[in-house]
Structure formats: structure tokens, C-alpha cells
Amino acid sequence: MDEQEDGWTAGDVAGIIANPFSAITFDPDLFGVHDPIIDEETWIQANTKLMQELGAEAYLRNLLVILKGDGPKTQDGAPFGYRR
Numbered sequence: 001m002d003e004q005e006d007g008w009t010a011g012d013v014a015g016i017i018a019n020p021f022s023a024i025t026f027d028p029d030l031f032g033v034h035d036p037i038i039d040e041e042t043w044i045q046a047n048t049k050l051m052q053e054l055g056a057e058a059y060l061r062n063l064l065v066i067l068k069g070d071g072p073k074t075q076d077g078a079p080f081g082y083r084r
Contacts, residue, residue, distance in 0.1 A: 011062070014054065017046050019066045 023036050023043030038046075051059040 014050060014062055015066055017050050018059065018063050021066075 020043070021034070021036075023038050023040045047059075054062065
């Protein structure tokens with residue numbers, strides 16, 4: 001898919017939506033403290049739709065990329081939507 005005007009690709013957007021960091025507070029011992037940017041139900045609904053659009057295999061591959069820390073980030077290295 002072509003890059004969007006703002007420089008984000010469809011893959012970047014899918015990565016942001018699929019990132020569970022957006023919806024839940026991880027155990028601080030594992031990751032540190034952060035405030036989720038959306039509620040869990042919204043995250044589930046958005047990811048159900050994304051999984052239907054991408055297919056299960058592509059969705060799971062995308063999720064693994066995110067969980068490994070290889071998803072889209074801001075210039076300071078934080079996941080989009082978060083401050084360090």
C-alpha cells in the first residue's frame with residue numbers, strides 16, 4: 001500500500017491499533033508505568049475488526065512485531081501516542 005501523506009503506512013496504523021500497550025496497564029515490573037490511551041473494550045473491538053481485515057496469520061505476525069518492540073515509534077523511540 002502507498003505511503004499516506006503524513007508518512008504513515010497502512011502497516012504503521014495497524015501496528016498502533018494492535019498494540020495492547022494502548023489499552024492495558026502492563027505489570028510495572030515488566031515494563032514500567034504508563035496510562036493506556038483507550039479502554040480495553042475499544043481495543044478489543046478495533047482489533048476484532050483488524051483481525052477480520054488482515055486475516056488471523058497476518059494479524060498475529062503484526063502483533064509479534066509489536067511485542068518484540070519493532071513497531072512504529074516516535075523520533076525519541078517511544079511507541080506512537082506515548083511519552084517517555
